[in-house]
Amino acid sequence: MAIATINPFTGQTEQEFEAHSEAEVDRRIAAAQSAFEALRQTTFAQRAEWMRRAAELLEADADELGRLITIEMGRPIKAARAEVLKSAKGLRFYADHAEEFLAPEALADPSAVGASRAGTRYAPIGIVLAVMPWNYPLWQVLRFAGPALMAGNTGLLKHASNVPQAAIYLDTLFSRAGFPEGAFHSLLIPASRVEAVLRDPRVKATTLTGSEPAGRSLASIAGSEVKHVVLELGGSDPFVVMPSADVDRAASVAVTARNQNNGQSCIAAKRFIVHADVYDEFTRLFSERVAALQVGDPLDESTDVGPIATESGRDELEGQVADAVAKGATVLTGGFSPDRDGWFYQPTVLTGITPEMRLHLEEAFGPVATVYRVDSREEALAIANGTTFGLSSAVWTTDAEEEEWFTENLDAGAVFINGMTASYPELPFGGVKDSGVGRELAAAGIREFCNLKTVWRA
Numbered sequence: 001m002a003i004a005t006i007n008p009f010t011g012q013t014e015q016e017f018e019a020h021s022e023a024e025v026d027r028r029i030a031a032a033q034s035a036f037e038a039l040r041q042t043t044f045a046q047r048a049e050w051m052r053r054a055a056e057l058l059e060a061d062a063d064e065l066g067r068l069i070t071i072e073m074g075r076p077i078k079a080a081r082a083e084v085l086k087s088a089k090g091l092r093f094y095a096d097h098a099e100e101f102l103a104p105e106a107l108a109d110p111s112a113v114g115a116s117r118a119g120t121r122y123a124p125i126g127i128v129l130a131v132m133p134w135n136y137p138l139w140q141v142l143r144f145a146g147p148a149l150m151a152g153n154t155g156l157l158k159h160a161s162n163v164p165q166a167a168i169y170l171d172t173l174f175s176r177a178g179f180p181e182g183a184f185h186s187l188l189i190p191a192s193r194v195e196a197v198l199r200d201p202r203v204k205a206t207t208l209t210g211s212e213p214a215g216r217s218l219a220s221i222a223g224s225e226v227k228h229v230v231l232e233l234g235g236s237d238p239f240v241v242m243p244s245a246d247v248d249r250a251a252s253v254a255v256t257a258r259n260q261n262n263g264q265s266c267i268a269a270k271r272f273i274v275h276a277d278v279y280d281e282f283t284r285l286f287s288e289r290v291a292a293l294q295v296g297d298p299l300d301e302s303t304d305v306g307p308i309a310t311e312s313g314r315d316e317l318e319g320q321v322a323d324a325v326a327k328g329a330t331v332l333t334g335g336f337s338p339d340r341d342g343w344f345y346q347p348t349v350l351t352g353i354t355p356e357m358r359l360h361l362e363e364a365f366g367p368v369a370t371v372y373r374v375d376s377r378e379e380a381l382a383i384a385n386g387t388t389f390g391l392s393s394a395v396w397t398t399d400a401e402e403e404e405w406f407t408e409n410l411d412a413g414a415v416f417i418n419g420m421t422a423s424y425p426e427l428p429f430g431g432v433k434d435s436g437v438g439r440e441l442a443a444a445g446i447r448e449f450c451n452l453k454t455v456w457r458a
């Protein structure tokens with residue numbers, strides 16, 4: 001894939017970029033190594049000061065950066081600006097909490113291990129390679145970079161090839177904020193050159209947010225090098241609506257949960273599993289509200305849904321919906337690509353999904369919702385858990401016993417009750433099954449790339 005900004009609203013290439021030479025990549029790895037030697041000697045207070053400065057830089061650039069995100073990947077402008085501000089908040093969160101999350105712990109009874117003193121402390125490990133997707137081009141990167149740098153690690157970013165200007169902005173953000181030169185750099189390279197970077201002995205670990213094939217490939221290389229890996233992969237999150245739910249509110253939240261970011265969010269609700277008692281009301285409200293979404297120019301403040309980020313992504317959705325319709329699914333709204341420039345796909349609601357349809361098991365990475373009708377909570381759970389994914393989930397119920405039953409039995413990295421899944425710096429984020437391994441955010445996220453060192457003293 002060319003390293004280029006191709007505006008999904010117009011389909012036009014705005015700017016192409018040369019990949020870094022091998023010598024330049026080597027120079028950046030060497031800079032990251034030297035920066036690590038310097039950074040590991042700094043205090044939390046010093047790193048927090050630089051991190052807060054990085055947050056201020058983001059906030060000062062929010063309008064310009066929001067526009068850049070919208071032009072590179074089509075995210076509606078209001079949400080794009082909000083992504084910049086959320087990223088700044090994430091950096092501040094780690095500036096405030098890293099020291100507490102990585103505080104040494106002492107064994108209450110060291111005599112049990114024959115010591116006068118024993119416990120653990122967290123040490124940084126060195127350079128971490130981050131392979132990142134285009135769908136939240138700042139937030140995905142910065143929720144890795146904030147904790148990594150606060151722990152004293154350094155980062156190298158291989159960003160998605162269709163968001164090179166976001167990568168270039170991030171390349172200098174941390175050095176502008178005061179971190180040692182080389183503490184965080186972007187590598188403008190295609191996916192085919194990731195392997196060589198990961199096999200470099202100076203690179204100690206890796207994290208990838210993206211598709212399952214990319215994750216499997218990276219993890220197998222990391223495995224052969226015995227390097228730690230965190231994977232945040234795809235999802236096909238269930239959104240279960242039970243009879244006791246506030247159906248009107250569930251239907252409104254469902255519209256946002258499926259269509260935000262033009263439907264291209266890993267934690268979007270993708271499969272709506274609705275009890276027969278409230279199925280007719282939910283599907284009517286949901287499809288009416290999806291049909292009312294304003295689709296158009298993502299730079300227009302009133303647009304709800306912009307284009308799909310890439311032409312191939314749009315074609316994939318078309319193929320998935322055509323397959324379902326050919327096998328008997330019913331289209332309640334949408335179901336087509338509008339006849340206009342750019343890579344639009346009309347927000348769509350489908351019912352009558354059967355197991356032989358691709359959409360039953362595959363992730364739909366765009367504004368396409370499937371609705372299932374179920375007669376019991378057991379049937380709802382079987383469908384919810386019936387894919388290879390396990391990222392997050394949502395359940396709408398006001399029955400406390402039912403809430404506990406779903407929370408216990410859903411095979412997912414998170415369960416949201418009477419709300420939609422979102423990521424928060426304060427809460428761990430990650431999946432089970434083919435949705436990934438490891439966690440980002442909160443204390444768990446910063447500890448992923450640390451050496452938990454046991455210390456024993458006679």
Ligand code: NAP
Pocket residue numbers: 001131132133134135136140158159160161162189190191192194195208209210211212213214215217218231232233234235265266267363365391431435436
């Ligand atoms: P993708 O093709 O896997 O791309 C993600 C990143 O991986 C890009 O930087 C890409 O580089 C790189 N890449 C692709 N193949 C690779 C390989 N074989 N080896 C090393 N690097 C490789 O993902 P996408 O389709 O753009 O993104 C959408 C997917 O990401 C969806 O499945 C979505 O659910 C998932 N996602 C998950 C999370 C989460 O937190 N769980 C968050 C956001 C998105 P190039 O661009 O150069 O190909």
